[in-house]
Amino acid sequence: MNQQNRRIALASRPVGEPKPTDFRLEKGPIPEPGPGQVLLRTLWLSLDPYMRGRMSDAKSYAKPVGIGEVMTGGIVGEVARSNDPKFAPGDLALGMGGWQEYAVLDGKELRKVDPAAAPPSTALGVLGMPGMTAYTGLLNIGQPKSGETVVVAAATGPVGSLVGQIAKLKGCRAVGIAGGGDKCRALIEEFGFDAAVDHRAPGFPEKLKAACPKGIDVYFENVGGAVWDAVFPLLNDFARIPVCGLIANYNMTELPPGPDRTAAIFRAVLTKRLTIRGFIVWDFQAQAREFAAEVGGWLREGRIKYREDVVEGLDNAPQAFMGLLKGKNFGKLVVRVAK
């Protein structure tokens, strides 16, 4: 065990896009676990779009990270010391350890990770929060029916890729939106989507329309912005729109110019009887076991695939996170903090 804990704290609240100076690398003593607590040595740190929200102090569903506090984040770590009889040194565990090399967490906030069942990093991706976001949002709110068209953006990401693959398992037409030709090829070749549309290529709205000849029955909203604009006119009667993220809007500092489309949205909600519903994965916490069993099973059977984008070293986390907000990652973004 080295003698220091290196961690990345929030140095300042970003205005618009986060910049390197909004983060600060700090060193400090390795914390001591108290009664019932566990000291984890971070192996994998998850980087996810929701973290942008935590950097702001706008009211949201979770409390913001304070200035000077370590950035929040899920980790898979190895138990270094334990005051909880359920965890022994050497065990792997999942918890909200944050952007740091060592974290102390209450044993009851941790979930054991079995490295024999699946690669441990998947507890942060396809078998973790992003996977459960896809699974619960699509099935509870999207309610895809065989023969329907399901559209998702950021489709090579951990949420989008699972949304599309579950849609296929349910007999739907899966249409993925991604940025760039490589990602679009992967959607078809790796993940088995029926169609892929590059939102960066000219004529994106027309191409999306061509990819959805029967309109859109489920739009799994995780980006907002120009993708929503292209999806909106294609929505069918009774379309369902689970909303779990709006990455295209997160760096927005003011509302864009008009006209104000509020009335157009509501007109469509009424005349097409749309359902727009926001959710956070924890709203469906009661389905965690069902998710783990079903998606874990699909994974073992080779019926679903996942892709990871691995960044080496905690120091590279801020840069990787800033890239995530621009869609530079290709697959679930994880930081290998230690081996």
Added chain:
Amino acid sequence: MNQQNRRIALASRPVGEPKPTDFRLEKGPIPEPGPGQVLLRTLWLSLDPYMRGRMSDAKSYAKPVGIGEVMTGGIVGEVARSNDPKFAPGDLALGMGGWQEYAVLDGKELRKVDPAAAPPSTALGVLGMPGMTAYTGLLNIGQPKSGETVVVAAATGPVGSLVGQIAKLKGCRAVGIAGGGDKCRALIEEFGFDAAVDHRAPGFPEKLKAACPKGIDVYFENVGGAVWDAVFPLLNDFARIPVCGLIANYNMTELPPGPDRTAAIFRAVLTKRLTIRGFIVWDFQAQAREFAAEVGGWLREGRIKYREDVVEGLDNAPQAFMGLLKGKNFGKLVVRVAK
């Protein structure tokens, strides 16, 4: 029986507010019922906001009224002649007879109305389409729970007044929005709302906030516009917004100036986990019997009240309808076409 049928046809499609010349009073022969058909003499004609949509040819959930065609509308009529053995002369029946003194309809499109059970005009209001809109939208989508706050606008109207009264029966705080002091007094004194807010009075948003000290859990959306703007910041986490009408927007000819609030709506949908869902009463047609039994029971027991605004004579229908779009009616607007 007089020898002519007087009817009101759509003369031209309104741009913005309908004007008298968009309607045309016509005379013609009394139509003959064919096999399986029934000739009704209209007693009561219903005037409802949805009719504004039918005057436009914008794509919607129903086909527009054609230029020169009789205006669409629900009626309660007396059977004058019948080629359907289920209906005898003198029976009362409900159907989409339109704005005219005589209508021929297929017997299978008609529902018998029992004048001993309730005043026949209620088949167009509290026990008809508006009542069922309130009942099905509030219970299926709004899902009010005891102790929650339910807000509805156009609250002295047939939909709003029933929404508020059902909310009270479910143990909720019912807050009604209406235009003018008389209507607001009626909300409290006649309909038993907990609070009433006049959307025409200065300081409306602040007064609405004061009337909803615990925020808003269910907003039954039937108006849009400035009422939505005042409601929006008050919505609680997990609020439900059934959308059945947008009367404030119906005469809108173009979207208002910016900023474009699309991103603000979606941000709230996400962070507050809102559910916004449009519906048309016929989407819940399967619940028609349940509605009739339950609301009919409440009415007989005196647990709910209703109010009608009666206009005399078919000729006055266009003026009354134009007033409806401005909130000039006070209660369910019906036209007494004949006694």
